[in-house]
Amino acid sequence: MKNQHDSFFSQVYEVARLIPRGRVTSYGAIAKYLGTARSARMVGWAMNNAGNIRPKVPAHRVVNRTGLLTGKHHFGSPEKMKELLERENIKTKKDQVQQFKKVFWDPSVELNIED
DNA sequence: CGATTGACGTACG
DNA sequence: TCGTACGCCAATC
DSSP, rough: OOOOOSSHHHHHHHHHHHHHOOOBEEHHHHHHHHHHHHHHHHHHHHTTTTSSSOOOGGGEEEOTTOOOOGGGGGGGHHHHHHHHHHHHOOOOOOOEETTTTHOOOOHHHTOOOOO
């Protein structure tokens, strides 16, 4: 089987790994950064493989644009994702990231710092 | 091989 | 402001 070295998925994993600790981002932000803003769903689908690839991808730092832990069910247990976020000093309430706007990390901005 | 689904997001009413 | 509809593209049934 071919390696997904340059696949869209790998690019998602790469960006996801660049997410600083204590910060979160959205599927759309990653998709937009990759130039596929309309394919935000593909980012989520890519995350499905996140736990299937190496190195492991901090998918728990990736939430939807509302800051809601939509993918909590894919971590084996909803508490897992919440715990991981708490571990990053990220506060959550009812699957909703508190101060989401504050901890939000936009790759299209952080990785495109112009002079 | 065709239809449905999905860890999303934007547009429209 | 909130609810519904649609688009994207890959995987699954």
